[in-house]
Amino acid sequence: MQLIDDIYFGWSPLHHGPACAQPTWDRVEVRYDLGARIVQTGAEHHTCANDDCRHSDTFGRVRVRLLCHDCGTVATLTGENLTTVFTPGADSGWAQTPREVAGVWLWPGQPALPSAEPHDYLVTREQVDRVTTDNVYGLITRHRDATGAPHWIAAALPDPDGRHQVHTLRWRHRTADLTDLTEAAAWIAAADTRTQRPLVVSV
Template identity: 35%
Template structure:
């Protein structure tokens, strides 16, 4: 399962040269079938994988992605192999990625959809309460999710009797005790079952809980004034 933060953070964008007047990318892909691996002077050297279910071998399909800006002249060439399993090209939609969907305004916050559960194919929707996504949370008026604007995260879980509950993390804090191993650590957490606050049985309830934790934070100016006394 991909975390909602993985959908938005940790991605690099290709850069245009300084002063580009009309920044836009001309994107193309090219697949070269049945290429030989080359190295050590022997184009047909032995190359295999010990996993019998992996097709990794001496021949492969090479995929190249080319990005060109005709305005500033910046260009990128990205190449890799298509194994048919772990690495491949897939034509998909924003609904199947989460990324690219418009944010949902809830409880005065914006909820940005993460990668859908089970690929977003609709299977088992009733088991998830009709919700396909986990969410990254920002304040209103945010145009794009970056690490500095994230204020919370909402993920689906299960209650003691198997019902859907929603866990919530709020207020990024480098020294926070929650979220070890993630892109962000957090000052507050609610497991949706009653630990950390009231049980959270809906996305709206989780968003309201995050909003309440944000409201508890003192404004930066007030903190600075207090420290100067």
């Protein structure tokens, strides 16, 4: 299962031509074939110092091309020996519709099991086109106690110098053992009115 940080952060939109009126890719096609390695003469062959390298004079190649009719742009993505995985949107943790809970917007992550509830959520204050590190406001993640009962951890206000780390981000506020998702969302919604306790260091 992927961390929700990896599902939403670090991805960028594939850009269209300048001033494209409708920046939507109308057509997507994929092609699988063999690519040939460039050699100086026909007698040369691919060599590699790595004993585990399985390269030969040809390699499996995947090419994906996307077309936008509005700006006339064709984007071609190519790679070597790639794998292709088709996953239902609800099981991938991406491309799902966010929902408003307690005044904030929850963006679902990947479920622990197919067709189950998401394991965690990213939170934004407003309904946005996509979640980024610039507009994320909080994170909610679920865990189970020794009896198997579900509990929720909530973190709010991302801050590189924050006291609390949940997943890969640091947060100004964090709480645990919330009883349900609505309570966690409401706690994050009120985070900007919460006072951060000072860090006391004994000498």
